[in-house]
Amino acid sequence: MSKSTKVSNPNSKGGSGFIWAIVAVVAIAAVVIGYIVMSGQGKKTEHLAERETIDVAFESEFSDNAVTLRSADAKADAEVVDLYEDFSCSYCGQLAVNTDEQMQAAVEEGDLVVNVRTLNFLDRGSIDGHSTRAAAAVLALAEAGETDAYWNLRAYLMEDQQDIYNKWSNDDFADAAKQFGASDETVEKIRSGENVEPTNALATANADKLNTETGSVSSPRVIQDGQDVEVADINQWMDVVLG
Known part of the structure; x- marks a missing residue:
């Protein structure tokens, strides 16, 4: 007797859970990228705070x-x-x-x-x-x-x-x-x-x-x-x- 193979419906609850897991991973990645961008903003010019400035007349x-x-x-x-x-x-x-x-x-x-x-x-x-x-x-x-x-x-x-x-x-x-x-x-x-x-x-x-x-x-x-x-x-x- 041959075994039958059951194909899961991607729209079933199990498939839905997998999709939500992917969404969660993407969301976390977006947050991490955003943090990196925001934390890096201003880094190129931070040293200017230590630069001696000139007051002109x-x-x-x-x-x-x-x-x-x-x-x-x-x-x-x-x-x-x-x-x-x-x-x-x-x-x-x-x-x-x-x-x-x-x-x-x-x-x-x-x-x-x-x-x-x-x-x-x-x-x-x-x-x-x-x-x-x-x-x-x-x-x-x-x-x-x-x-x-x-x-x-x-x-x-x-x-x-x-x-x-x-x-x-x-x-x-x-x-x-x-x-x-x-x-x-x-x-x-x-x-x-x-x-x-x-x-x-x-x-x-x-x-x-x-x-x-x-x-x-x-x-x-x-x-x-x-x-x-x-x-x-x-x-x-x-x-x-x-x-």
Whole structure:
């Protein structure tokens, strides 16, 4: 006599229990993944809490596709320049390291007014590139009038460019801004990425302006009266401009 094989109905109570077991495993996995993501958020910028920050004694005005750095006591004959920079440009980073302190002093003394014009041509047309997203974070601070946070975040993104290039999300930029004292409103604006597209348009306009005035787009550049400041070493541009 042959034995009959009984096939279980997957819709029976036994099958139902198996399905619920799978659901439970998936739910636990989701919780674990969520915990890992949440616990990891902010880890990339925790060290910024220990970083020495700089308090500046000048104002920043966001207009005409630029951040204008000007002392409240700027002299009537203060020299005015356009500084073009790209957050993916290593030479821009080196220029910031070498000259930001001198530039800050000259602006605070009222001898110099600087229009910082952000470029993103090194993103090569990608709106999600590092240059654009870094600029969006920094410009959000300038637009909100949070000058100290703007200056410190810009300095960090330039000085530590090699360590963070193409590794940060909007969350990371937002967390960094928070570490530098940005308001909750501005932090959330950075986190949402809502000003990334406008920043791309701004950077494109700056590139067009630079190309119209000089016939080429590159960085870093210091422009005065529509022409490049003539200097053998761009790190010495203030010596030429300020005489």
